Amino acid sequence: MSEHSAGRVLVGMEVHLQLKTNTKCFSPTPYRYGAEPNTLIDPVVMGLPGALPVLNREAVRLAIRTGLALGCEVAEVTKWDRKNYFYPDLPKGYQISQYDQPLCIDGAIEIDDDDGNPKRVRIRRAHLEEDTGKSTHDEGGAASRVDLNRAGAPLLEIVSEPDIASAGEAMRYLDALREIVAYLGTSDGNMQEGNLRCEPNINVLFDGGGKTPIVEVKNLNSVRNVGLAIEYETERQTRAYHERGQTMENTPRSTRGWDDDKGVTVHQRFKESEDDYRYFPEPDLPPVTITRDFVEAEREALPELPRARRARYREALGLSEYDAGVLTAEPALSAWYEQALAGPEGTRDAKAVANWIQGELLRYLNDQKIDLAAVALTPEGLGELVDLRAAGSINSRTAKDLFREVIESGASPAALVAERRLGQVSDRGAVEAAVRAAMEAQAKAVEAFRAGNEKARGRIFGEAMKQLSGRGDPQLVNEVLSELLG
Amino acid sequence: MEGLTNPLDLPVAEMAARVRNIDDPLTASELVETSLLRIEAIDPALHAFLRTTPELAREQARVVDARVEAGEDPGPLAGVPLGVKDNIAVEGVPLTCASKILGNYVPPTGATSVRRAVDAGACIVGKTNLDEFGMGSSTENSAFGPTRNPYDLERVPGGSSGGSAAAVAAGMVPLALGSDTGGSIRQPAALSGIVGMKPTYGRVSRNGLVAFASSLDQVGPMARSAADARILLGAIQGTDPADATTRDLPAVTGSGAAELAGLRIGRVEEFSLAGVAGGEPMEAAMGDVHKALEEAGAESVELSIPLVKSSIPIYYIVAPAEASSNLARYDGVRYGHRTSDAGALQALYAKTRDEGFGAEVKRRILIGTFALSAGYADAYYKRAMAARSALRRGFERAFERCDVIVSATTPTPAFLLGEKVDDPLAMYLCDILTVASNLAGIPVMNVPAGQTEDGLPVGMQLWGPAGSEARLFDVAEALAETTGHAYRAPVIPAGGDA
Numbered sequence: 001m002s003e004h005s006a007g008r009v010l011v012g013m014e015v016h017l018q019l020k021t022n023t024k025c026f027s028p029t030p031y032r033y034g035a036e037p038n039t040l041i042d043p044v045v046m047g048l049p050g051a052l053p054v055l056n057r058e059a060v061r062l063a064i065r066t067g068l069a070l071g072c073e074v075a076e077v078t079k080w081d082r083k084n085y086f087y088p089d090l091p092k093g094y095q096i097s098q099y100d101q102p103l104c105i106d107g108a109i110e111i112d113d114d115d116g117n118p119k120r121v122r123i124r125r126a127h128l129e130e131d132t133g134k135s136t137h138d139e140g141g142a143a144s145r146v147d148l149n150r151a152g153a154p155l156l157e158i159v160s161e162p163d164i165a166s167a168g169e170a171m172r173y174l175d176a177l178r179e180i181v182a183y184l185g186t187s188d189g190n191m192q193e194g195n196l197r198c199e200p201n202i203n204v205l206f207d208g209g210g211k212t213p214i215v216e217v218k219n220l221n222s223v224r225n226v227g228l229a230i231e232y233e234t235e236r237q238t239r240a241y242h243e244r245g246q247t248m249e250n251t252p253r254s255t256r257g258w259d260d261d262k263g264v265t266v267h268q269r270f271k272e273s274e275d276d277y278r279y280f281p282e283p284d285l286p287p288v289t290i291t292r293d294f295v296e297a298e299r300e301a302l303p304e305l306p307r308a309r310r311a312r313y314r315e316a317l318g319l320s321e322y323d324a325g326v327l328t329a330e331p332a333l334s335a336w337y338e339q340a341l342a343g344p345e346g347t348r349d350a351k352a353v354a355n356w357i358q359g360e361l362l363r364y365l366n367d368q369k370i371d372l373a374a375v376a377l378t379p380e381g382l383g384e385l386v387d388l389r390a391a392g393s394i395n396s397r398t399a400k401d402l403f404r405e406v407i408e409s410g411a412s413p414a415a416l417v418a419e420r421r422l423g424q425v426s427d428r429g430a431v432e433a434a435v436r437a438a439m440e441a442q443a444k445a446v447e448a449f450r451a452g453n454e455k456a457r458g459r460i461f462g463e464a465m466k467q468l469s470g471r472g473d474p475q476l477v478n479e480v481l482s483e484l485l486g
Numbered sequence: 487m488e489g490l491t492n493p494l495d496l497p498v499a500e501m502a503a504r505v506r507n508i509d510d511p512l513t514a515s516e517l518v519e520t521s522l523l524r525i526e527a528i529d530p531a532l533h534a535f536l537r538t539t540p541e542l543a544r545e546q547a548r549v550v551d552a553r554v555e556a557g558e559d560p561g562p563l564a565g566v567p568l569g570v571k572d573n574i575a576v577e578g579v580p581l582t583c584a585s586k587i588l589g590n591y592v593p594p595t596g597a598t599s600v601r602r603a604v605d606a607g608a609c610i611v612g613k614t615n616l617d618e619f620g621m622g623s624s625t626e627n628s629a630f631g632p633t634r635n636p637y638d639l640e641r642v643p644g645g646s647s648g649g650s651a652a653a654v655a656a657g658m659v660p661l662a663l664g665s666d667t668g669g670s671i672r673q674p675a676a677l678s679g680i681v682g683m684k685p686t687y688g689r690v691s692r693n694g695l696v697a698f699a700s701s702l703d704q705v706g707p708m709a710r711s712a713a714d715a716r717i718l719l720g721a722i723q724g725t726d727p728a729d730a731t732t733r734d735l736p737a738v739t740g741s742g743a744a745e746l747a748g749l750r751i752g753r754v755e756e757f758s759l760a761g762v763a764g765g766e767p768m769e770a771a772m773g774d775v776h777k778a779l780e781e782a783g784a785e786s787v788e789l790s791i792p793l794v795k796s797s798i799p800i801y802y803i804v805a806p807a808e809a810s811s812n813l814a815r816y817d818g819v820r821y822g823h824r825t826s827d828a829g830a831l832q833a834l835y836a837k838t839r840d841e842g843f844g845a846e847v848k849r850r851i852l853i854g855t856f857a858l859s860a861g862y863a864d865a866y867y868k869r870a871m872a873a874r875s876a877l878r879r880g881f882e883r884a885f886e887r888c889d890v891i892v893s894a895t896t897p898t899p900a901f902l903l904g905e906k907v908d909d910p911l912a913m914y915l916c917d918i919l920t921v922a923s924n925l926a927g928i929p930v931m932n933v934p935a936g937q938t939e940d941g942l943p944v945g946m947q948l949w950g951p952a953g954s955e956a957r958l959f960d961v962a963e964a965l966a967e968t969t970g971h972a973y974r975a976p977v978i979p980a981g982g983d984a
């Protein structure tokens with residue numbers, strides 16, 4: 001750390017989130033990551049003369065769904081604008097975006113601050129736009145290549161207010177956003193594959209009002225790197241402020257790139273003045289009116305979001321912080337847990353179901369290196385198992401054996417118990433008969449026990465259980481044995 | 487042409503009816519061959535076509551003839567040769583926009599309007615000349631040389647759809663597609679003595695029309711009569727999933743003449759040519775037309791739409807602004823011309839575009855870029871858009887008081903080649919009577935209104951509210967009956983008849 005007086009870092013986040021539509025934002029071609037270059041293109045994507053964009057309404061729906069989950073207001077009328085600039089990966093020479101009437105405004109993402117207290121990071125706006133293609137440049141500048149597969153994919157640009165006050169908060173903001181869109185199913189949110197890209201705008205405030213110039217950092221491809229870049233910038237800007245007197249007033253904003261190998265940011269360019277993109281309304285696309293009925297229907301269809309779900313698990317179900325975290329980490333697992341919880345007689349014992357999942361199910365997935373979707377066992381099946389145990393119909397050994405079987409076969413545990421008569425024997429008469437038979441068979445052990453050898457009791461207990469084919473209720477067997485042994 | 491009428495000179499309805507009639511010997515193939523022969527004979531003097539497409543036309547004709555023989559109906563344009571302005575894509579046929587920037591670009595798909603015309607039986611015989619990207623009023627801004635006016639080879643045919651206008655006027659094709667951003671169908675139709683209609687914005691799909699100014703562009707028919715134009719518009723109209731700006735409008739169907747008695751004819755003060763140099767023959771012709779209308783029992787309504795006076799400045803901000811963006815895609819990266827002398831990226835752009843675009847296109851890109859720039863957009867583009875909305879409302883109010891507005895189409899008859907080409911402002915003023923309809927999005931057609939003493943065609947415009955094309959055609963047919971003004975074939979010195 002610097003020996004200089006520390007300031008407060010302020011970060012505003014710009015996130016580009018690729019929405020998970022079947023086809024592009026303004027043309028009927030699909031997009032997927034990793035396809036052969038320039039194979040997912042069409043006349044609109046190529047910007048051929050005479051080709052016109054046609055809005056993919058699903059992109060608007062997914063944007064609205066995401067915006068609502070972020071607590072945004074959805075515009076009643078939204079429109080598209082052209083953002084004009086020349087670059088080889090921008091085929092039309094303009095990007096269809098939204099300028100002064102974004103689809104969503106005024107939302108927030110709740111995160112924990114560095115002390116673990118809840119904090120709201122405000123969202124200024126979220127607008128829909130088309131993605132550009134991807135340029136790659138050979139080492140030494142011999143050639144540049146353009147891949148237009150990505151061009152035209154729908155993006156939701158989510159702009160936060162500068163409410164983020166540390167690297168940790170920035171990382172938790174991104175994790176929270178990724179988790180939310182995973183629950184919504186509106187985006188894969190994968191930073192490696194570029195369907196979530198983020199550019200933090202960072203500066204530092206000092207006591208007395210001094211501010212460093214805002215730096216936008218690009219080329220960040222993981223949440224961890226976002227944190228590292230913010231830490232690096234905080235340190236660098238603090239030094240520049242104290243040692244060179246660099247302030248917002250005397251130095252323009254700039255863009256820096258993250259160098260992953262060196263773990264530093266590198267100056268790219270100053271933004272002397274605002275870039276002039278010559279925005280104007282896109283004449284090829286009529287404005288879209290979004291009815292309140294549509295918005296309300298989308299709001300109704302929102303799932304419980306992970307943060308709220310975790311709180312409910314802790315408060316209403318009594319799960320630990322840790323358990324609640326594990327069970328909500330993946331939307332598929334969380335949905336599985338929810339289904340396993342829902343029994344015919346109401347909610348099952350949340351802790352018992354959670355234990356099965358964390359103890360047996362996750363271990364199984366890990367050992368087999370498979371995905372939850374590939375497991376034969378249904379949530380209902382696990383629920384049955386929990387019910388059988390709760391009712392005392394099977395003992396814990398039988399339950400574990402059954403689990404190992406049904407996780408492979410997917411069969412119903414209740415049906416198997418009935419079919420194989422695996423139910424725990426808790427009939428007092430049957431248990432007494434078995435204990436008597438065991439005492440006869442192990443007469444020597446009875447003698448030894450009565451002579452003071454406590455260990456001999458185990459042998460008689462084992463024999464009684466054997467008589468009951470291992471299904472005896474151990475508590476009852478013990479009780480009867482104590483009575484008869486005197 | 488003496489005695490027997492060449493089938494290519496028949497009204498389109500009759501031409502197509504004969505092709506559709508299995509008992510009539512006239513075939514689509516014969517019409518196509520006749521058209522191609524006429525082009526070969528006449529076009530060297532006119533340069534209406536940038537290229538002919540004989541193989542395509544013959545193949546389309548074979549399909550039409552085969553369908554007739556199979557007892558099917560190939561449609562209302564069966565066998566009718568069609569010229570297509572070369573800013574409208576025909577699948578597999580080079581598309582130039584009369585610009586060098588497109589190089590040898592060949593579109594992989596055709597325009598919706600073209601496909602619909604072909605589906606109705608039309609046979610495409612060639613691509614017609616235009617001012618580069620539709621920017622001009624004389625067809626002199628073509629990178630491939632100007633088109634000449636069939637009535638006087640020293641004069642321009644108008645523009646930008648000058649090639650389509652000259653091709654129809656000279657009888658090389660009975661029908662042609664044009665596009666109209668600020669008068670580019672009507673002005674050349676007027677200077678070339680034919681009928682041309684700019685439909686309501688959104689009636690005809692722009693898919694495959696190379697964009698000049700997207701909110702103003704519209705594809706429309708050019709023909710020798712209102713009846714012919716109506717058939718072509720009927721074939722190409724209608725909403726299109728590939729163009730989000732198409733609208734559901736009352737369909738143009740049928741045929742027929744309107745009852746002129748009781749029709750309220752609007753005369754807009756701001757369209758008067760009184761005092762305009764060279765405008766006397768147009769004023770005289772308009773006076774005659776209004777007199778004939780009154781004699782037929784129409785009611786004359788005097789109107790004023792003050793913002794019409796501002797339509798040229800509004801247009802020359804909105805259209806170049808959109809054009810500056812629409813033409814950004816011609817960058818030498820993916821298709822079309824690319825400079826052989828590119829170094830770094832900026833040089834690739836600058837040299838490619840400098841070599842590829844003509845002077846007028848560059849001028850408009852500069853105007854448009856300026857009008858959209860930060861610090862100027864409020865003063866220019868936004869004010870122009872607000873004025874445009876007010877202008878549209880002005881027309882809506884005017885059409886509460888009248889059924890049709892009648893005006894001249896051009897301030898003067900056809901001017902000489904070279905007369906205005908170095909004076910952009912004078913050229914822009916040619917559009918004074920036409921641009922308001924594009925800004926308002928309403929349908930307007932040009933119909934013949936007689937000739938000057940020198941035998942140059944004079945045109946007039948019929949304006950209607952959005953969606954009223956059928957009414958305009960009805961009025962045009964009634965008016966032609968009343969006044970006797972109609973297309974008359976020019977005598978073209980350079981070539982004989984096929």
